[in-house]
Amino acid sequence: MKKKVSLKDIANKVGVSTALVSYVLNNKKTGRIRKEVAAKIKATALELNYRTNQIARSLKLKKTFTIGLVVADISNPFFSSLARIIEDEAYEKNYTVIFGSADENAEKSYKLINTLLDRQVDGFIIAPSEEGESNIKYLLEHDIPFVLIDRYFPGIETNWVTLDNYKAAYDATKYFIGGGNTRIGLITYDTTLFNLSERKRGYEDALKSKNIAIDKLWCHELLYSANIEQAVKEAIDELLILPRPVDSILFASNTIAFFGLKYIHSKGIQIPGELSLITFDEINASDLFYAPLTYIKQPINEMAQLATQILLENINEEKELVQKLIEAPLIVRQSTLPTHTQ
Amino acid sequence: MKKKVSLKDIANKVGVSTALVSYVLNNKKTGRIRKEVAAKIKATALELNYRTNQIARSLKLKKTFTIGLVVADISNPFFSSLARIIEDEAYEKNYTVIFGSADENAEKSYKLINTLLDRQVDGFIIAPSEEGESNIKYLLEHDIPFVLIDRYFPGIETNWVTLDNYKAAYDATKYFIGGGNTRIGLITYDTTLFNLSERKRGYEDALKSKNIAIDKLWCHELLYSANIEQAVKEAIDELLILPRPVDSILFASNTIAFFGLKYIHSKGIQIPGELSLITFDEINASDLFYAPLTYIKQPINEMAQLATQILLENINEEKELVQKLIEAPLIVRQSTLPTHTQ
DNA sequence: GATATTTGTTTAATCGTTTAAACACATGCG
């Protein structure tokens, strides 16, 4: 690699000290510096194509203008969309984003966070994994600014931005009921992640609110580790084999929905005639299906922008905690029965 | 933020110089250091939870163990999948990845590359945008290690890893012909990007090889800037309105294929009876379609791993150029007619 | 016993910035 141009090179060429060069290029002490000298320094910097070495700058300032983004898997469209917005937002404010995938694995997450800390990131945006509390507590103890996104831990006082999972599930379930469905299935993951338990709670409360007795057999919780496609198939079979089969299913994630729809489709079940469907998260795969899925839309832009803003504010000054539930719209398409007025 | 533990803190606590601490923690001069002292230093480092400040280390070593990843858009599943593999590969070798999206925009790309250079990245993996040659030349001139991925510029001598677009298009077109198709459409972008022009060339050569006269009206090149969905619709309409309509279409990208399939589906055209389809890149959306698309699979893992390996080798020593075309398998599904033996 | 070698550790410079403090010189003021 070619040798890079440093402040010293400019200073030597102009015949001044590096201090003066630094002052000029950072527009400090503007009142005190002779105009001709300032102009000459600026011209020389341009001529030599000087670029400041952020590493040296960071060391001195104890600030890197860098944020760490930790998600489960950057190749998941949901996370990569978040990443995109976060990066745009950060870029505008002259921050740079370093990312890593933690694979829903607390240990990898811990290592990753430490790696990024070694790199002296100024703060984090984290979509924490299950069992990830200890990582979060570690950051809290060390007073490192961070914002949780998409998920959070109800027992820990942190900044977070998520969608209102409870309300979204509640609304979706009510929407089923409004369309005449009365036996409503839920396929979700077997996990302690708060956002998923909120989805379940919303679903249950909606049923209760309409005095529908909940049948335990309506709810299937899939093991993460399992073969998801197979697990979804079995769950659907069990929902449909009941003495009184379900007439609708709420999918708690787009992965579940994708496999679910694929299987339901292969069985030739009529949507929404025989079975109504709603899913969390967009699944545009279903655009090609004869009945595109009604879905709960993730407010990705809003979440990502807000999280970035909160983080940057926290980096630059001590702030109150921000905990923001964002409402998610239900996008009605053709996989649900039209609502009848009651 | 809590004050971080430095080498000096360890040195003070143990009662030795920072130099010795550094030697011990980096396992240097192992023969010369008293075992008890070394043990005490290590124990103290652990006790104080010391982590090395990579910024300081980078400044001294003039090496950051960081690579810059520049793609058009990290939220595009193709790029985020690449990112994931690159990150995994880099992480294993103790490198960290900083990324940015350049939006197929040469100026943003230029700025981004400079921002990352300011951050002293050791090298780049770049999926260059159209008109991006000047950025690449800039890197070449400054002897900065980099590898192009997915796309390259035939006129510039660089490292690159892409799929063999020519051969893939050639094979796909031949496959159409093998299935009895004789009027084969192509919908691609109007661009100078070499990988897309190679796709077109492969398509044309395959037709020539079978003595099929190419009808210019079979090939549609869409403007990037346009409303892609609308443009695809129009292209398809024009292909089907011909006096002798096409009997098959090759889509040059998954975005085009997605909108194309959506439109074809809405028109009730029978696949593959009335029209056979093949697309570049996977489009798993079509799994829910009655005729999942036959597609040219991007060898994402192989490309990303190879690119990362090449880059890291180039960072660590002067190397010969590597230019690698990777063959892409044609994954045959139900959108094409079975090949008849000839 | 004088000198060379080995062992164990420290000193000090360095990476490229930033910035408080010092400095030199000019000008203002009573």
Add this chain to the structure above:
DNA sequence: CGCATGTGTTTAAACGATTAAACAAATATC
């Protein structure tokens, strides 16, 4: 004139690590 103030620039320390070179003490060699 003597002192304060203002202007323009430099000095030098600091950020936290790495590492060549210096050093001191112990041991080996003849």
